Amino acid sequence: MIKVAIIGPESTGKTTLTKALAGQYNTVWVPEYARDYLNELDRPYVQSDLLEIAKGQIDSQKLKKKEARELLFCDTDLHVIKVWSEHKYGSCDPWILNQLKVQYYDLYIITDFDIPYEDDPLREHPEMRSYFFDIYRNLMKDNDKAFIVAQGDLKTRIKQAKKAIGALL
Incomplete structure (x- = not known):
């Protein structure tokens, strides 16, 4: 089974791309759990x-x-939670850090911030998309993860992703 994680800053088309790729390959995708969790929370979230x-x-x-x-597409992974936790709280739970050591994805797709920002009550830092993009890209490089950057409109992003996935099949 080939696992692909789609990560990136807020409002960069992660969910849209994840759904589209699952459709292209006639498979399922894993939604971002945080969205449902936070929508059901009746208080501000804490670390x-x-x-x-x-x-x-x-x-x-x-x-x-x-x-x-043969393919599983994941709308986010624990790198996103790690980055968010370190940014907002200055640290990350050891359990999450340990899971990052054992989780494996065959490919990461980092979504670029080259599309318009869409406001959403769960999004916190529209002005920091470039900052977070650089963090994700550096995390992938520093940890020798296989990754591509998806840029442009959805059609172009799908084409870029399919080329990288094709090399894995």
């Missing part, structure tokens, strides 16, 4: 919520993996 979100993301991925064909 311990990020651990629950990480666990929920992993559990969701395990469930969807059973349904997937």
